[in-house]
Amino acid sequence: MAAKSMTLLWGSGSCPCWRAMIALEEKNLQGYNHKLLSFDKMEHKSQQVLDINPRGQLPTFKHGDTVVNESYAICLYLESHFKSQGNQLIPDGPEEQALMYQRMFEGLTFYEKLGSVIYYDWYVPEGERHDSALKRNKDGLVVELGLWEGYLSKGSGSFLAGKSFSLADVVVFPTVAFLFRFGLSAGRYPKLEEYYALLKDRPSIKASWPPHWLEGPEEELLLKDI
Amino acid sequence: MAKDMTLLWGSGSPPCWRVQIALEEKNLQGYNQKLLSFEKGEHKSKEVLEINPRGQLPAFKHGKIILNESYAACLYLENQFKSQGTQLIPEGAAEVGLMYQLIFEAQPLAQKIGEVLYYNWKVPEGERHDSAVQRNKEALKEEMKIWEGHLQGCGDFLVGKSFSLADVIIFPVFAYFIRNGGSEERYPNVAAYYKKLRDRPSIKKTWPPTWIDGPGMGTLKDI
Numbered sequence: 001m002a003a004k005s006m007t008l009l010w011g012s013g014s015c016p017c018w019r020a021m022i023a024l025e026e027k028n029l030q031g032y033n034h035k036l037l038s039f040d041k042m043e044h045k046s047q048q049v050l051d052i053n054p055r056g057q058l059p060t061f062k063h064g065d066t067v068v069n070e071s072y073a074i075c076l077y078l079e080s081h082f083k084s085q086g087n088q089l090i091p092d093g094p095e096e097q098a099l100m101y102q103r104m105f106e107g108l109t110f111y112e113k114l115g116s117v118i119y120y121d122w123y124v125p126e127g128e129r130h131d132s133a134l135k136r137n138k139d140g141l142v143v144e145l146g147l148w149e150g151y152l153s154k155g156s157g158s159f160l161a162g163k164s165f166s167l168a169d170v171v172v173f174p175t176v177a178f179l180f181r182f183g184l185s186a187g188r189y190p191k192l193e194e195y196y197a198l199l200k201d202r203p204s205i206k207a208s209w210p211p212h213w214l215e216g217p218e219e220e221l222l223l224k225d226i
Numbered sequence: 227m228a229k230d231m232t233l234l235w236g237s238g239s240p241p242c243w244r245v246q247i248a249l250e251e252k253n254l255q256g257y258n259q260k261l262l263s264f265e266k267g268e269h270k271s272k273e274v275l276e277i278n279p280r281g282q283l284p285a286f287k288h289g290k291i292i293l294n295e296s297y298a299a300c301l302y303l304e305n306q307f308k309s310q311g312t313q314l315i316p317e318g319a320a321e322v323g324l325m326y327q328l329i330f331e332a333q334p335l336a337q338k339i340g341e342v343l344y345y346n347w348k349v350p351e352g353e354r355h356d357s358a359v360q361r362n363k364e365a366l367k368e369e370m371k372i373w374e375g376h377l378q379g380c381g382d383f384l385v386g387k388s389f390s391l392a393d394v395i396i397f398p399v400f401a402y403f404i405r406n407g408g409s410e411e412r413y414p415n416v417a418a419y420y421k422k423l424r425d426r427p428s429i430k431k432t433w434p435p436t437w438i439d440g441p442g443m444g445t446l447k448d449i
Contacts, residue, residue: 054372055331068323070330077323080315090305098291098302105295108333125361130353147279 002063002082006032009049009060011039012210015111015174016071017059022170023075025204027086036211072104075170089167100161103151103168111175113137113144118182118222138226145179145189145226152191158198165202173199181213183221231257234274234285236264237436238405240336240398241296242284247394248300250428252311261435297329300394314391325385328376328392335373336399338366343406343445366449370403370413377415382422389426397423405437407444 006029010017024032037043037058045056053060053069061067061074068077079089091097116137121129157163160172176196179189186193199205231254235242249257262268262283270281278285278294286293293299304314316322341362346354376384384392400420404410410417423429 054375063319063323066320066323068327070327073323073326073330076326077319080322081319094288094302094306095291097305098288098293098298101298101301102293102295105298125357128353128355128358132350133353 001031003029003031004033005064007062008032008034009037009052009058010034011037011044011058012212014039014058014210015178016057018174018177018208018210019071019171020059020061020074021208022173022204023078023089023167025207026089026165026170027078027082029078029082029086030207072108072171075167079167087165089165089170091161091164091166096162096164096166100166100168103160104171106147107168107172107175110144110148110172113141114175114178117141117226118178141223142226145192148176149189149191152195158195169199173205179223181218183218183224184226185224188226228254228256229258230289232287233257233259234262234277234283235259236262236269236283238402238434239264239283240402243398243401243432243434244296244395245284245286245299245303246432247398247428248303248314248391250431251314251389251394252303252307254303254307254311297395300391304391312389314389314394316386316388316390318386321386321390325390325392328384329395331372331376332396332399335369335396338362338369339399339403339406339446342366342449363449366446370408370416370449373400374413374415377419380415380419382419384419393423397429403446405442407442407447408449409447412449 003024006024008017008020008024010021024030035048037046037049039058043049044058049058049060050056052062052067055069057069059071059074060069063077063081068074075089091100115123117134120134120137124133151160155162159165160168173195176192177200179192180196184192228249231249233242233245233249235246249255260273262271262274264283268274269283274283274285275281277287277292280294282294284294284296284299286299288302291302293302300314316325340348342359345359345362349358381387383389384396397420400408400416401424404417404420408416410420424433
């Protein structure tokens with residue numbers, strides 16, 4: 001069975017890893033081999049990862065002899081290779097397909113703006129940090145959130161590309177889940193809240209929920225003021 | 227077909243260039259297009275904002291369909307016009323996997339080039355640090371070494387024996403690197419790939435008009 005020839009190395013609480021795991025579930029590829037590694041212990045820079053991904057990043061994925069790193073690449077590869085099984089993740093109709101691709105790639109900007117706030121201390125060495133920079137990053141995230149509230153308000157369906165769940169939701173939902181995990185305040189972004197509530201119990205998402213999130217809430221609610 | 231398409235673009239922008247190359251490769255010449263000036267701030271004009279609220283280029287329309295992300299436009303064009311022009315997504319699992327991986331690896335490549343070239347533009351004076359400038363340069367050097375590795379033993383193209391979306395998306399970034407002073411001696415595989423593809427018809431035809439006058443500013447010569 002195809003899943004048995006697949007291996008995913010992943011870390012808990014990583015949007016990119018989560019995207020790949022949602023895609024595997026949606027394509028009925030449960031039963032893939034996987035190994036949970038620890039970012040804190042720097043296991044993403046261990047030899048077993050570097051052997052498959054010289055960048056020392058997770059997720060890293062193998063299907064037989066084929067290595068595919070980069071979460072979006074894994075998702076697109078899986079949909080293209082397993083088109084006829086599980087849920088169809090790329091719509092056929094030109095309008096819906098175009099909207100799906102558009103939102104998928106805007107999703108990269110969305111994740112970047114989120115990271116510029118929640119990972120600020122991880123990315124920027126102590127001597128180079130400035131309150132003004134973090135504030136600017138927060139303002140940038142607020143503008144971005146406004147765009148996505150708008151997309152969800154005006155959309156023709158409940159999902160990012162319209163009436164069906166698609167790759168856009170696979171890659172963007174984790175970012176939305178992270179917003180709420182890190183304390184985005186209830187009531188400020190109602191459409192995003194609705195979207196989160198709609199999808200958090202979807203089987204593929206529930207099955208791949210970050211394990212350490214189940215243990216307790218996040219300590220630092222970095223987004224509560226935005 | 228092409229007559230229902232409109233591209234708003236700026237010269238010397240790898241994202242804009244990708245879409246132009248894709249349109250040529252899919253035999254969609256004859257699309258409507260308008261060259262705008264980044265320097266004059268035209269990417270923030272009402273004309274652009276009406277199609278792309280982010281005020282960024284490329285902004286692309288096909289009938290009522292709007293695509294403002296270069297990768298989205300390229301994937302859409304290949305999927306919708308699969309049977310015409312050059313096939314841009316290979317057959318075979320390994321090649322498809324590699325192609326998708328490389329196009330997403332191009333993101334950190336483009337980003338690291340930007341971190342060096344645009345440091346003073348992005349970072350207000352009071353927040354600049356020599357340590358950050360140094361770190362960004364080192365990161366770009368490491369990134370370019372990764373790409374030298376990817377191109378080691380490659381034929382004429384990034385993936386297998388045929389031109390693919392990987393070349394559409396990544397060639398413009400390498401050209402941009404070299405244009406801005408990137409060293410051909412230090413990165414011989416990148417330089418060789420660049421020289422092999424720069425005369426490909428779709429690439430030659432869409433070469434940034436502002437680059438024809440002469441070399442760029444050379445800010446990347448120490449990388």
